Every structure is written in C-alpha cells, then in structure tokens.
Amino acid sequence: MKIIAEIDKMRTYAKIMKKNNKMVGFVPTMGALHGGHAALIQAARKQVDIVIVSIFVNPVQFGPNEDYGKYPRNIKADEELVRSAGADVIFYPKKEDVYPEGYSTYVGVEGITERLCGKSRPGHFRGVTTVIAKFFEIIKPDIAYFGLKDAQQAFVIKKMIKDLNMDITLKIMPTVREADGLAMSSRNAYLSPAERRDAAFLNKALETARESVLSGERNSKKIIKIIREIISKATSARIDYVSVVDTVSFKDMARVKNGALIALAVYIGKTRLIDNLVVDITGKASDGEKKGKRRALQARA
Amino acid sequence: MKIIAEIDKMRTYAKIMKKNNKMVGFVPTMGALHGGHAALIQAARKQVDIVIVSIFVNPVQFGPNEDYGKYPRNIKADEELVRSAGADVIFYPKKEDVYPEGYSTYVGVEGITERLCGKSRPGHFRGVTTVIAKFFEIIKPDIAYFGLKDAQQAFVIKKMIKDLNMDITLKIMPTVREADGLAMSSRNAYLSPAERRDAAFLNKALETARESVLSGERNSKKIIKIIREIISKATSARIDYVSVVDTVSFKDMARVKNGALIALAVYIGKTRLIDNLVVDITGKASDGEKKGKRRALQARA
Numbered sequence: 001m002k003i004i005a006e007i008d009k010m011r012t013y014a015k016i017m018k019k020n021n022k023m024v025g026f027v028p029t030m031g032a033l034h035g036g037h038a039a040l041i042q043a044a045r046k047q048v049d050i051v052i053v054s055i056f057v058n059p060v061q062f063g064p065n066e067d068y069g070k071y072p073r074n075i076k077a078d079e080e081l082v083r084s085a086g087a088d089v090i091f092y093p094k095k096e097d098v099y100p101e102g103y104s105t106y107v108g109v110e111g112i113t114e115r116l117c118g119k120s121r122p123g124h125f126r127g128v129t130t131v132i133a134k135f136f137e138i139i140k141p142d143i144a145y146f147g148l149k150d151a152q153q154a155f156v157i158k159k160m161i162k163d164l165n166m167d168i169t170l171k172i173m174p175t176v177r178e179a180d181g182l183a184m185s186s187r188n189a190y191l192s193p194a195e196r197r198d199a200a201f202l203n204k205a206l207e208t209a210r211e212s213v214l215s216g217e218r219n220s221k222k223i224i225k226i227i228r229e230i231i232s233k234a235t236s237a238r239i240d241y242v243s244v245v246d247t248v249s250f251k252d253m254a255r256v257k258n259g260a261l262i263a264l265a266v267y268i269g270k271t272r273l274i275d276n277l278v279v280d281i282t283g284k285a286s287d288g289e290k291k292g293k294r295r296a297l298q299a300r301a
Numbered sequence: 302m303k304i305i306a307e308i309d310k311m312r313t314y315a316k317i318m319k320k321n322n323k324m325v326g327f328v329p330t331m332g333a334l335h336g337g338h339a340a341l342i343q344a345a346r347k348q349v350d351i352v353i354v355s356i357f358v359n360p361v362q363f364g365p366n367e368d369y370g371k372y373p374r375n376i377k378a379d380e381e382l383v384r385s386a387g388a389d390v391i392f393y394p395k396k397e398d399v400y401p402e403g404y405s406t407y408v409g410v411e412g413i414t415e416r417l418c419g420k421s422r423p424g425h426f427r428g429v430t431t432v433i434a435k436f437f438e439i440i441k442p443d444i445a446y447f448g449l450k451d452a453q454q455a456f457v458i459k460k461m462i463k464d465l466n467m468d469i470t471l472k473i474m475p476t477v478r479e480a481d482g483l484a485m486s487s488r489n490a491y492l493s494p495a496e497r498r499d500a501a502f503l504n505k506a507l508e509t510a511r512e513s514v515l516s517g518e519r520n521s522k523k524i525i526k527i528i529r530e531i532i533s534k535a536t537s538a539r540i541d542y543v544s545v546v547d548t549v550s551f552k553d554m555a556r557v558k559n560g561a562l563i564a565l566a567v568y569i570g571k572t573r574l575i576d577n578l579v580v581d582i583t584g585k586a587s588d589g590e591k592k593g594k595r596r597a598l599q600a601r602a
Contacts, residue, residue: 007466015468102549104412105430105464110405129406137466163406165308165438167316248403 001083003090007098007138010091014052014139022049026141028132031055032072032186033081036176040145041085043173048143053082054091054135056098060106061127072189091139098134107133109159112250116263117152117274120240128153129160136168144168149175149183151261151276155247175275177203183275190271198234199268202275205230209262213279218255220244223262231266240265240272247278258282302384304391308399308439311392315353315440323350327442329433332356333373333487334382337477341446342386344474349444354383355392355436357399361407362428373490392440399435408434410460413551417564418453418575421541429454430461437469445469450476450484452562452577456548476576478504484576491572499535500569503576506531510563514580519556521545524563532567541566541573548579559583 004010017024025048027040037053044051055078062068075092082090106126112118113125136144146154154172161168176184181203182196191199205227212226224242231237242264244253253260256279263276305311318325326349328341338354345352356379363369376393383391407427413419414426437445447455455473462469477485482504483497492500506528513527525543532538543565545554554561557580564577 011466011468103464105408105410105461107406107408107434107465110407112405133408134464134466137468140468160406163404163435164408165312165435167312167438167441 001079001088001090003079003092005092005094005097007093010052010089010093011138013089014050014141017050018140023143024048024050024052024139024141026135026139026144027051027053027087028135028144028146029053029055029078030057030071030186031078032074032189033078034176034184034186034188036147036149036184038081038085039176040147040173041082041087043171044143044145045086047171050089051087052089052091052139052141053087054093054139055082056091056093056095056131056135058098058127058131059095060099060130061124063121063123066121067187067190072186091135098131106130107160107164109156109163112152112159112248113156115152115250116241116243116245117265120265120272125153125156129156132157133160133164136166141168143171145171145173147175148172148278149185149275151247151263151278152250155250181207183273185273187271187273191268195236195268195271198236199273201231201234201237202264202266202273206262206264206275206277210277210279213256213281218257220252220254220256223256227262227264231264234268236269238267240267302380302389302391304380304393306393306395306398308394311353311390311394312439314390315351315442318351319441324444325349325351325353325440325442327436327440327445328352328354328388329436329445329447330354330356330379331358331372331487332379333375333490334379335477335485335487335489337448337450337485339382339386340477341448341474342383342388344472345444345446346387348472351390352388353390353392353440353442354388355394355440356383357392357394357396357432357436359399359428359432360396361400361431362425364422364424367422368488368491373487392436399432407431408461408465410457410464413453413460413549414457416453416551417542417544417546418566421566421573426454426457430457433458434461434465437467442469444472446472446474448476449473449579450486450576452548452564452579453551456551482508484574486574488572488574492569496537496569496572499537500574502532502535502538503565503567503574507563507565507576507578511578511580514557514582519558521553521555521557524557528563528565532565535569537570539568541568 025044029037057071059068107129108126118125158170180200182199209223209227227242244256245261246253247261258281260279261276265274326345328345330338358372360369408430409427410430419426459471481501483500510524510528528543545557546562547554548562559582561580562577566575
C-alpha cells in the first residue's frame with residue numbers, strides 16, 4: 001500500500017491508473033478510522049480496481065467553537081486499518097497544500113445545507129463540499145463511497161455531483177454499529193463511560209421509532225415525541241434536533257413516508273453525535289391501507 | 302462540425318476524444334460571436350486536436366436589472382463564425398438542462414470577485430465560475446481559452462482552477478479591437494452611431510495612459526485622472542470605475558508596476574463596456590531607474 005502526501009503525485013498516480021483503464025474508487029475520511037470506514041473500503045475493494053482512501057482533517061468544515069484542534073488523529077492505527085481493509089493508496093495531504101495561503105474558492109450547495117446539521121453548524125457543509133470537490137478533481141474517481149451515518153453530508157454531496165455535472169457515481173453505504181447499536185463514529189472516543197452508556201439511547205430511540213412506524217404510525221410529530229422521550233432518559237443528553245425529512249429537499253415531512261429520513265443530533269455531555277434511519281415500508285401500497293407484508297426498515301442509498 | 306445540445310452526448314464525445322489521446326481545447330462563449338471569439342478559436346485550433354466552443358447565455362451571471370433578456374442571440378451567424386474559425390464542435394445546451402428545477406450548487410471565488418466589476422455586479426462572477434466549473438466537468442478540457450478583454454473574469458477563473466485543483470491549463474489571449482481601437486464585445490451591438498463614436502474614447506484613454514506610463518509616470522492616481530479626463534469628453538459616457546490593480550488580489554496599487562492591470566468600466570448611454578491593459582515595462586530595472594529600452598505595453602497572460 002502506498003502513502004501519497006503530495007497533491008501532484010496523487011493526481012499523477014490516479015491519472016496513470018485511469019489511462020490503464022483501471023476503475024478508481026475513493027473513500028474520503030478525516031482519519032480516526034473505525035469499522036464504518038472499514039466497511040466503505042471493503043465495499044470499494046469489491047467493486048473497483050484501485051481503492052484510494054484520503055485522510056485529511058478538513059479545517060474549513062469545523063466552526064470556530066468546534067473540535068478541529070482536538071479531533072482524534074492517529075495515522076499509525078489508521079494506516080493499519082486501511083491496509084487490512086484492502087486499499088491501495090492513502091492520500092494524506094498537508095493542510096497548507098490543500099489550502100495554500102490566499103485560498104479563496106468555495107463550493108456550496110444551498111437550501112438543504114441550511115437545515116438539520118447545517119442549522120447548528122453554519123458553514124460546515126460548504127467546507128465539506130469544497131474539500132470533496134477538490135479531492136474529486138485530484139483523483140477523478142469513478143465511484144466515491146460515503147456512509148449513511150452522515151446522511152445529510154451524503155445527500156449534499158449527491159446534490160453537488162448532480163448539479164455540477166460531475167462524472168462520479170456516489171455509493172451511500174449502511175451505518176455500521178457497535179454491539180449495543182451505537183453508530184460508529186470517531187467522536188465516540190470523546191465519551192466517558194457513563195456518556196458511552198447514555199449514547200446507546202440514540203439508536204434505541206430510533207429503533208423504537210422504527211417499530212412504531214412499522215406498526216402503522218405515520219404522524220411525524222408523534223414519532224419525534226417517542227424519540228425525544230427515550231433520549232430524555234439519558235441524563236447527559238441534550239437534543240439538538242430530531243426531524244423527519246425528505247432526503248432531496250431536507251424539508252420536514254408532516255407524515256412519515258417510504259424513503260423519509262428520521263434524523264437526530266444529540267449532545268452527550270460536550271460531544272455532539274448524530275444518527276438516523278431511512279424509512280423502508282415495503283409491501284404497503286400506501287399509508288395504513290394494507291397491513292400485509294412489512295420488511296424491516298433498512299438504510300438505503 | 303458537430304452541434305451538440307445534450308449534456309450527456311457532449312460528455313461522451315469529449316470522453317471518447319480523451320480516450321483516443323486527443324488534446325481537447327475549450328472556448329466558452331455566450332454567443333453573439335465576434336473577432337475576439339474567432340481569435341480564441343483560432344488559437345485553440347493551432348494548439349489542440351479537438352476544439353469545442355460552448356454557446357450559452359448563462360442566466361446566473363446576470364443581475365436582475367441587467368441585460369439577460371436582450372443579450373444578442375444569433376445562432377446561425379455564430380455557427381458560421383465557429384465553423385470558419387475551425388472548431389470541431391459547438392456545445393449548445395438548453396438553459397433547463399444546465400439549471401434543472403431545484404438547482405442549488407454554486408462555485409464562488411471570494412475576495413477578488415468583490416472588486417471592480419464584482420462591486421457593480423454582485424453575484425456576477427459566482428455565476429461565471431459556476432457555469433464554467435460545470436462545463437469543465439462535462440468537457441474536461443486540457444486547455445481553456447479566455448480573452449483578456451474580460452480580464453477580471455479570466456483571473457477569477459485562473460484562481461478557481463488553482464484553488465479547486467482543476468487539471469486544466471488556462472490561456473488568456475489578447476483583446477481584439479476594431480479599427481478605431483474599441484475592444485470587440487457582443488454588447489457593442491447595443492450602441493447607437495453617436496454612442497459608438499463615444500465608445501472609442503475608452504481605448505483612446507487607455508492608450509494615453511500607456512504613453513504616460515512609458516514616459517515614466519508611476520502614480521496611479523495621476524494615471525486614473527488622465528483616463529477619466531479623456532473619457533469625460535464623451536458626452537454619453539458615465540464612468541463606473543477606473544482602477545489600477547494587482548492581477549492576483551485585484552487590490553488597488555498606489556504605484557503602477559510591471560504586470561499591473563489598468564481596468565475600466567464605463568456606461569455609454571445604457572450600455573456598460575469594459576476595457577483594460579496590462580502594464581508591460583520591459584527593459585526597466587525598476588520604477589523610473591532606467592529610461593533605456595521600453596517595449597510597447599502588451600496584453601500578457
């Protein structure tokens with residue numbers, strides 16, 4: 001496995017691979033890798049010839065009072081995970097090469113970035129789309145892989161690819177969870193043992209919401225209330241938002257429909273965690289009409 | 302020569318050319334083509350294998366009170382000019398394909414877009430960089446050609462290419478002028494005969510400024526005063542700005558240096574015209590030190 005730090009070398013490598021008709025897959029990360037990242041890399045390994053993983057803690061997607069400085073960094077452990085997940089290259093650029101002095105160009109998706117996490121984190125998604133647009137230009141991947149855990153990020157990138165006519169296929173992969181259901185996240189490392197126990201309430205609440213939807217509940221307010229009530233049992237939890245939204249507009253939906261995103265952001269102590277589920281009511285002709293077949297709700301790309 | 306309207310067909314064509322190791326040159330235009338555009342196409346013809354010219358009046362670069370509706374459109378005449386200048390393809394997309402319903406992604410260069418034309422035309426350059434970024438994604442040219450007449454546009458695109466790591470070479474070509482020195486522009490068609498005579502004062506003023514610089518004047522204020530005085534002789538003229546700026550930051554320069562941009566925007570009646578020159582004081586070690594060799598100031602990329 002190669003580790004490439006220089007942007008020009010990364011570009012040249014990717015160009016040569018494409019010249020040789022290799023399909024290139026790209027997994028952008030901020031490092032502090034976990035099982036969710038491993039799953040993305042493994043998925044890419046199965047589908048493309050060359051798997052490139054970027055590790056870059058992107059300063060422009062952090063707000064002034066956020067955790068850029070303390071965001072976990074552990075390149076040695078990351079290297080091991082990427083190697084054993086089967087990638088070919090780690091792209092590990094320096095901050096001053098990605099954003100040289102006088103840097104001033106930004107890519108922004110409007111509308112959907114102002115809701116949910118975008119509301120609590122102004123400028124966050126603009127930072128994400130900018131760095132991803134840059135890395136797409138350098139690597140020119142055929143397929144890029146994102147996790148559904150960061151659902152809004154994935155759908156914002158999807159919108160950017162569509163709007164800017166980027167010739168890239170986006171794959172959104174299911175959230176990978178710990179044994180107790182907590183969505184894997186680099187930020188879980190911030191949690192104290194007590195907070196770690198509280199954090200499990202997030203998925204518990206979403207699972208209860210899932211059951212409620214599968215039992216026929218379609219009123220978003222009621223679903224949100226169920227989730228809020230469960231999370232309020234966790235003493236260290238403070239809810240940022242719980243929402244039922246459409247994945248294209250990210251606007252609130254009064255009624256839960258197939259494909260709706262039930263998303264939440266919750267502070268556990270000082271750590272802001274997010275999680276979600278995409279509603280999948282299969283076998284039902286329309287809301288509450290048939291009570292026949294129902295499959296489990298699944299994360300869908 | 303092909304005319305391609307569909308974005309997917311344009312992408313496929315360009316991809317096939319690149320697969321066959323053809324170098325692709327791209328000349329983006331808004332149509333209403335003139336000798337300036339012809340010069341860009343001819344330059345491309347000499348340097349690349351495949352020359353693609355886009356014709357698209359880009360709505361998002363026009364302000365609400367600007368001339369989007371009345372901007373000259375004449376595809377038949379444009380087709381003739383493009384053909385005789387030697388291009389291979391006209392890319393002629395529909396507005397609703399470039400900006401489908403719900404479109405919401407924008408590429409913006411900050412700082413330099415807020416000055417000169419950007420100050421008078423808020424949002425203009427964001428519209429330009431967005432559409433150019435899109436067309437670059439569709440065509441993936443090796444070289445893109447822009448005219449120095451729209452100097453700020455060219456330098457903004459240059460900054461976007463650099464900041465977003467686009468793998469594209471930018472060529473900025475000299476301004477092409479009418480016999481009396483007026484810079485060729487699609488907007489010259491708006492001028493009445495009297496206004497057309499007044500418009501010639503713009504280049505006359507710039508030429509006088511050039512002479513003054515070559516005679517040793519380095520005080521920007523004095524240069525600007527010379528220009529303003531000459532233009533004020535044109536009764537239909539109303540100056541928007543006359544500035545001496547650095548081509549990287551677009552900040553005002555107190556003293557004229559080699560490579561400085563002397564730029565102006567002037568309303569002739571209701572028509573807003575722009576022109577400029579890039580200072581080229583060759584053979585001079587530093588400001589006013591040697592009065593030896595001096596070449597004519599030339600437009601430089």
